[in-house]
Amino acid sequence: MKIYNKGLVFSLILVFAAIALFPFLVQGGRVAAKPDPKTDTPEIMQYAQEHGGKKECVESKEWMRGEHMQLLNQWRDSVVRDDNRGYISNTNHQRWNMSLQNGCMKCHSNKKKFCDECHNYLSVKPYCWDCHIQPAEKEEVKS
Ligand code: HEC
Numbered sequence: 001m002k003i004y005n006k007g008l009v010f011s012l013i014l015v016f017a018a019i020a021l022f023p024f025l026v027q028g029g030r031v032a033a034k035p036d037p038k039t040d041t042p043e044i045m046q047y048a049q050e051h052g053g054k055k056e057c058v059e060s061k062e063w064m065r066g067e068h069m070q071l072l073n074q075w076r077d078s079v080v081r082d083d084n085r086g087y088i089s090n091t092n093h094q095r096w097n098m099s100l101q102n103g104c105m106k107c108h109s110n111k112k113k114f115c116d117e118c119h120n121y122l123s124v125k126p127y128c129w130d131c132h133i134q135p136a137e138k139e140e141v142k143s
C-alpha cells in the first residue's frame with residue numbers, strides 16, 4: 001500500500017502527539033490531581049471559633065507555603081541548640097510552641113489530607129517521621 005500524502009500523514013502525527021502530550025507539557029509531566037490541603041481539623045475549627053471565625057497558621061498561608069521547610073529547620077535548631085521553644089509570629093504576634101508534634105501536627109492532625117497531599121503530588125518525602133510521631137489519622141472520637 002502506498003501513502004499518497006506523506007506531508008498530511010506527518011502533520012496528523014504531530015497533531016496527535018501534541019494532544020497526547022498536552023497535559024505533560026502544561027504540568028511538567030505530572031498528571032495527578034492538584035493538591036487540595038484541608039484545614040478543617042477539630043483543632044483548627046476550635047481555634048477559629050475562639051478567634052472570631054479566623055483560621056490562622058503561625059505565619060501567613062502564602063509565606064508558610066513557601067517557607068515551612070526553613071521554618072521547621074529554624075525551630076529544630078532553636079529547640080535543640082538553644083533550648084528555646086517559644087516562637088513569636090511575625091504575622092499575628094502570638095507566641096507559638098516550636099514543636100513539630102505538639103505545634104504543627106496538633107493543628108494539622110490530618111497529615112494525609114494536608115502535608116502528604118502536597119508532598120505526594122511533588123514527590124517530596126520528608127524523613128522526619130522516622131523519628132517524630134505522626135498524628136493518628138482518626139477523625140472519630142476514641143474512647
Ligand atoms: C493554630 C493551628 C496551626 C498551627 C500550630 C500550624 N498551622 Fe499551618 N495552617 C493552619 C491554618 C488554619 C492554615 C490555613 C490558613 C489560611 O487559610 O489562611 C494553615 C496553613 C498552612 C500551610 C499552607 C497551606 C496551603 O494551602 O498553602 C502550610 C504549608 C502549613 N500551614 C504548615 C504548617 C507547619 C509546618 C506548621 C508548624 C511549623 C504549622 N503549619 C502550624 C493552622 C496551623
Ligand code: HEC
Pocket residue numbers: 035037065068069072104105108114115116118119122124125126127128
Ligand atoms: C501547600 C503544599 C504543602 C503543604 C500543605 C505542606 N508542604 Fe511541606 N513541602 C512542600 C513543598 C513544595 C516542599 C518542597 C520544597 C523544596 O523542595 O524546595 C516541601 C518540603 C517539606 C519539607 C522538607 C523536605 C525535604 O526533603 O526537603 C518538610 C520537612 C516539610 N515539607 C514538612 C511539612 C509538614 C510537616 C507539613 C504538614 C504540617 C507540610 N510540609 C505541608 C509543600 C507543602
Ligand code: HEC
Pocket residue numbers: 072073075076079080098099100101102126127128129130131132
Ligand atoms: C534521627 C531522628 C530525627 C529525625 C529524622 C528528625 N528529627 Fe527532629 N528531633 C529529633 C530529636 C531527638 C529532637 C529533640 C526533641 C526535643 O528536645 O524535644 C528533635 C526536635 C525537633 C524539633 C523541635 C522539638 C519538637 O518538639 O518538635 C523540630 C521542629 C524538629 N525536630 C523537626 C524535624 C523535622 C522537620 C524533621 C524532618 C525534616 C526532623 N525533625 C527529623 C530527632 C529527629
